[in-house]
Amino acid sequence: MSTLVNANTFCWHELLAADPEAAERFYKAVVGFGTQPWPDPAMKYTILTVGEEGVGGLMALPEEAKAMGAPSHWMGTVAVADVDAAVARTRELGGAVHMGPVDLPNVGRYAVLADPTGCTLSVMSSINPALTMPDMTLPGRVQWNECWSPDPDAAFAFYQALFGWVEKGSMDMGPMGTYRMFGRPEDGPAMGGFAKKMPQMPAGAWAYYITVPDVDHAANRIRESGGKVLAGPNDVPGGGRMLQAMDVQGAMFALYQNPKG
Numbered sequence: 104m105s106t107l108v109n110a111n112t113f114c115w116h117e118l119l120a121a122d123p124e125a126a127e128r129f130y131k132a133v134v135g136f137g138t139q140p141w142p143d144p145a146m147k148y149t150i151l152t153v154g155e156e157g158v159g160g161l162m163a164l165p166e167e168a169k170a171m172g173a174p175s176h177w178m179g180t181v182a183v184a185d186v187d188a189a190v191a192r193t194r195e196l197g198g199a200v201h202m203g204p205v206d207l208p209n210v211g212r213y214a215v216l217a218d219p220t221g222c223t224l225s226v227m228s229s230i231n232p233a234l235t236m237p238d239m240t241l242p243g244r245v246q247w248n249e250c251w252s253p254d255p256d257a258a259f260a261f262y263q264a265l266f267g268w269v270e271k272g273s274m275d276m277g278p279m280g281t282y283r284m285f286g287r288p289e290d291g292p293a294m295g296g297f298a299k300k301m302p303q304m305p306a307g308a309w310a311y312y313i314t315v316p317d318v319d320h321a322a323n324r325i326r327e328s329g330g331k332v333l334a335g336p337n338d339v340p341g342g343g344r345m346l347q348a349m350d351v352q353g354a355m356f357a358l359y360q361n362p363k364g
Contacts, residue, residue, distance in 0.1 A: 111266040111287055112294060114182040114227065116245045116311050117160030119168065120175045121352055123149065126161060129351045133324045134243060134313055134358075143209070153243035175352040177311050178215070179248055180225045181266060186212040189226045189265065196261050218261040220252040222307040240314060240361060247312035247359055248295030251304060255297040258307070259283055301347070303333060304355070310347060312359040318344040321358050325350075336360075 120126035127149065130136045139157065141148035151159040164175055183189045186204045193200060193216045201223065203214030211229040239246040252258035262268050262285070271284040271293035284293035300307050315321045318336045325332055325348050333355075335346030342362030349355055 109182040110184055111268065112182055113179050113245065113248050114229070115160065115180040116177060117162065117180070118151075118175070118177050118354060119162055119164045119173075120354065121164050121169070122175075123161055123163050125351055126175070126354075129328050129330065130161075132328045133321055133330070133350075134315060136243060151243075153241070158243050159245070175350070175354040176223075176308065177354055177356055178223070178225055179245070179309055179311055180213075180227050183226045183228055183266075186214050186226055186228045190214050190216070192265055196264055198261060198265075218250075218252070218258050220254045220258045220261075220307050222250050222252050222258060222309055224309055242314050242316055244314050245311045246314050247357075249310045249312065249357065250295070250297045250307070251300040251310055251355075252297060252307040253300055255280065255283065255299055259285065259297045301333065308355055310355050310357045312345060312357040315358050315360060318346055318358050318360040322346055322348075 118126055118130070127138055130151070131138075135153075136159075137152040137154070138161070139150045139152055141150060147163065149161040150157040151161055164173065190200050190204055197219040199217040201215040201217060204212055205214070207213050209230065211227050213225060213227045215223060215225045217223045238244070250258050250262075259268075259270075267288065268285045269288045271286045273284065274282045276282045276298065280299045283297045285295055285297065286293040322332050322336050329351040331349045333347045333349060336344050337346070339345050344360040345357060347355070347357045
């Protein structure tokens with residue numbers, strides 16, 4: 104029996120864009136992504152690459168999602184041992200299931216979930232459960248996963264019950280409340296945090312921090328490419344720098360620069 108190496112961790116991130124070609128141009132300019140087509144030409148999906156390595160995905164926002172009013176957005180995927188069990192538990196905890204479970208050929212079983220505060224992510228059980236994760240601190244990888252929720256305490260309680268995540272520390276953010284970091288109990292470092300959504304955000308959402316060599320340079324590229332910097336660049340504890348932004352189609356994302364030295 105295979106061991107699920109990455110159980111209850113983020114294993115993939117993809118952008119669902121109203122205009123995938125415009126999104127590809129934007130992120131090539133800002134992050135430096137390369138692209139490769141999905142091996143099966145029948146599936147319209149683009150792999151975002153760093154060198155020869157696939158680090159994320161890009162696809163057209165499905166028509167049914169557009170009809171429901173969904174904007175362009177990034178989606179993180181959490182690896183789980185049993186997608187159907189995660190779907191059932193989501194409903195028990197007051198969350199919603201927006202898609203699935205479905206079987207994705209040559210990939211695994213998949214579903215899209217929403218927590219009770221409206222933030223969405225997906226879950227997947229891979230056909231290769233022993234797959235290990237690369238070094239997520241390298242450029243182009245997502246190394247921090249942040250839930251901007253209208254009720255971060257309720258959101259954390261949901262994911263704690265669903266994935267077994269635990270608190271890895273917290274910070275007082277003043278009027279924005281407490282910033283709570285989370286991770287798996289068996290891991291040392293945190294993989295992300297929970298915060299109260301920013302006032303300019305129309306709804307709660309997950310934000311994913313893509314590593315770049317120079318956040319300040321990337322901020323200029325965001326503006327030049329038609330995006331908007333919402334906050335930052337700012338220094339963060341530990342010596343790194345970060346910003347939060349909106350791409351040319353309104354999808355929220357964030358960038359992180361590793362500490363120098």
